[in-house]
Amino acid sequence: MIVMSIAGVDPSGGAGVLTDIKTFQAIGVYGTGVVTALTAQNPYKFFSTLPIDENYICEQIDSVFDSYEIEFIKTGMLYSPEIIKLVAKKIDEYNLKAVVDPVMVATSGGDLTKKDIARVLNKYLLPKSILTTPNISEAEKLANMPINTKEDAIKASEKIVCNNIITGGHLDGINTININGEISTIKQELIETDNLHGTGCNLSAAITAYLAKNNDLHTAISKSLDYIYESIKNGNYGTLIQQNVKE
Template sequence: MIVMSIAGVDPSGGAGVYADLKTFQAIGVYGCGIVTALTAQNPYKFFSTLPVSEEYIAEQIDAVMDSYEIEFIKTGMLYSPEIIKLVSKKIREYDLKAIVDPVMVATSGGDLTKEDIAKAMNRYLLPQAILTTPNVSEAEKLTNLRITTENEAIEASKKIKCDNIITGGHLDGINTLNIGGEITIKKQDLIETDNLHGTGCNLSSAIVAYLAKNNDLKTSILKSLDYVYEGIKNGNYGTLIAKL
């Protein structure tokens, strides 16, 4: 079972491609990593971003697909509308099933992308995706709706252009799933911790891994929510390798 992450590099290892590969390994699938941008950041501070050219991103994808049969991928930080258009084209070209983590802002506070990212995602990427995993802030940008309650999250989920989960870390632990128009609410207790860097990356990559292991979409999401929750509680996603 081989899967792919198309995302940025976080040199501290807590988010981006490095985190995705750790999650893939922990759940028991082999992961390939396509780099869209370099960043200088750590769990507490964001410094800068250096994007990779669209041509070189395309060559990375083509190189991996030349050797491996891959069905499921995730996308993370894509930086620009041009990169979003390119990745959307490659998803169609290789008939990939994509989980989109619509990364726009780093946990440490830095703006990771150019303007008009939400618009480009809505136009090019989400119509090609089987799922997107926005947090509340990202869902607000994708829908132009304010989300402060469970009902507002449900209404926003109906506006997003593919199946989705609006994660509940900023909504009292209320995770809103909209799969095929069916709404499911999964409430998780919030944990007081600083160990939140990269949780969105880990969630989307876990979903990809569980899908590759022949779980259906809803089951993959629910298992991934539990995986991330345990990672937050333990303070180290690596400790889960022995458990899963």
């Protein structure tokens, strides 16, 4: 089973392509990675972004598919409308099933994309995707509404243009899942820690890996939520390892 991450590079290893590959490996699938942008950041501070030329992103994707058969991909930071449109085109070209992590802002606060990314995601990429995994802030942008309550999250999930899980890290641990119009929630205990850098990347990567292992969407999401929770709880997580080294 071979999957692909199309995302940016976090040199600290806690997010982006590097952590996606770690998650793929942990769940037992082979991960390939296409780089959309370089970043200078760590779990505590964001410095800058350097996007990769769209033509070179295209060549990276084509070079992998020249050798491998891949069904499931995940996307992370796509940075610009041009890159989003390119990825949407490749989904059609290679008949891919895409899990979209609509990354817009780094955990440390840096703006990772150009403006108006939510509109372009809604128009070009999400209609071609099998799932998107926004956090509350990202879901507010995709649905164009504020989310302060469980009821708000349910309404937002109905406005997002594809299947989605709105993660509940900033909503009392309530994850809102909308698959084919059927809405459910999964509430998880919130773990008190500052080491949450890259959790969104890990979740979407885990879902992609479990889908590649022949799980349906509901099962893949449930297993992935458990995977992330246990990883944070037990410290088997890239940023936790970094924090331990730092201390």
